[in-house]
Amino acid sequence: TSDALLVFTPSGRRGRFPVGTPILTAARSLGVDIDSVCGGRGICGRCQVVLSEGEFAKHGLTSRAGHLSPWSAVEERYRSKRGMKAGRRLSCTATLQGDAVIDVPADSQVHKQVVRKRAEVRAIEMNPATRLHYLEVEEPDMHKPQGDLERVQAALAAQWGIEGAAADLDVIRVLQAALRKGGFRITVAVHEDRAGPRIVAVWPDFRDRIYGLAIDVGSTTIAAHLCDLASGEVVASAGVMNPQIRFGEDLMSRVSYVLMNPGGDREMTAAVREAISDLAAEVAAEAGIAPGDILEAVFVGNPIMHHLLLGIDPSELGGAPFALAAGTAQSLRASELDLKLHPGARVYVLPCIAGHVGADTAAVALSETPYLSDEIALIVDVGTNAEILLGNRHRLLAASSPTGPAFEGAQISCGQRAAPGAIERVRIDRETLEPRFKVIGCDLWSNEPGFAQAVAGIGVTGICGSGIIEALAEMYLSGLIRADGIVDGTKGARTHRIAGEGRTFSYLLHDGDPAVRITQGDVRAIQLAKGALYAGARLLMDHLGIDRVERVTLAGAFGSHIDPVYAMVLGLIPDCDPAKVGSAGNAAGTGARIALLNTAARAEIEDVVRRIEKIETAVEPKFQEHFVGAMAIPHATAPYTELAK
């Protein structure tokens, strides 16, 4: 027989094929995942495979030789133009000459796994909504009257198996010129979602790279990651301040701005969209591409940021019952949001969970996948509000707790944002009560030789959120503050650093200009913030009927900077095995990237969000009770009798 046995790795799929069959054709018939943009024309190089004879024994082949055709002219041309790694062949032109084991390297698979970054819990499998397809389109013929689009559709069906693709009007408008300019060879971008396949862009030449943006619209900063939609790689990242800050520092002041200034929402919508277009231009320039090469964008953000981005008046979110205009995920065109990307670019906005648990929290869930685990996890994203998720694959609860901005250094006498010069680490000697600390931008501790010179350029300017947490925890462990949060004035007998201010006391952390002190007011502000956070977590635990969590994950910028042990010393989070307390980094941004690169993940999070039970902290009397108990350090246990003392 002239049939040869072909085995593909790593999938293990196998079949017999006539000698002379192109490897890509055999792969397709076996359902083996091999990428291609040019459709087997030897142009894109995405279809590369490796002949791996070493695998023979494992796969039970008898023949000792694996055979492929000699290099074709097409391969030689591709290799001389674009280069190819040793041992690689273009599967669209290499044909089978005898039994063979063929390895499909990860970079040749459409559904490849994206290289995982540190702190990422889930592997991202590529499955982008928008893909490129090179087409050879039949030329118009008097005897077969048909429109150009119909012939493009026929080519998509015949060459790519994509049936019934619709097309944007913008595409139809430029299609004829593109076809004629390209000699009836064009590249189209096809976007596919529940509505079916749709041609969203056309180029009169061969294209093999398009890009997507994953954007986290925070109330303070907007962060963007530009990703290659073929490899999934992040090719550029950048962040900017949210320009809405000029309308109001925090979320509620922005809602107030809308309430007091009719049309204020439109000003903020325009401001944020403009900032996003600028950010897109910035990351595109960094990656050496044009903003017009960006075909997709995925957005996450809290409900108010979500509404303002979409151009929805957020007034209803300013007060109970905090009704969202729409919580469901949104699929739209970038042009509807006035974003300066490719005119056919598509936008996907993750669903919001509730009136103040937004699409950013949905993205955290997508990245941390508590809904797949048996372990009961508490996931906290700490910002001006703390968004809290608790549960496992059986039940998942969500709530938001009004922590206020203290954790971000606001409302703290010497507080500041986490920036160079801010104290971020603190230790206090239990005997001498002398402190040492580290500031952002300097590797030395304050008591190490050379510290003064090392910080000369930056200075010690204040204390940031993680610094204040450590300072308070260390003060508590040194006996400088009591369980009820009072700075203990009697310790003034042991250290000059305790000073009286009226009827309260403060601790001098750094005697410089400015002096950095921890005042009674600072302790109170953190007690309120951490009390709210802890009470929210406890409330969800009550609902779930548990009194201990198995894992705690801190997400967000603050969450990734604080030391989990200090968070537990102060009682920000419920007790848990310290080995099971970790930080997730920017989990919301990661979730946005997952949704950008994998359309199946969009359906997944939409389904999860529908099943999440939303708990409204404001209407639960238990919340107040827990809050009072949680003011103590680390926290009192119900029924909070200790506090009565």
Ligand code: FES
């Ligand atoms: Fe494009 Fe083989 S499929 S080079």
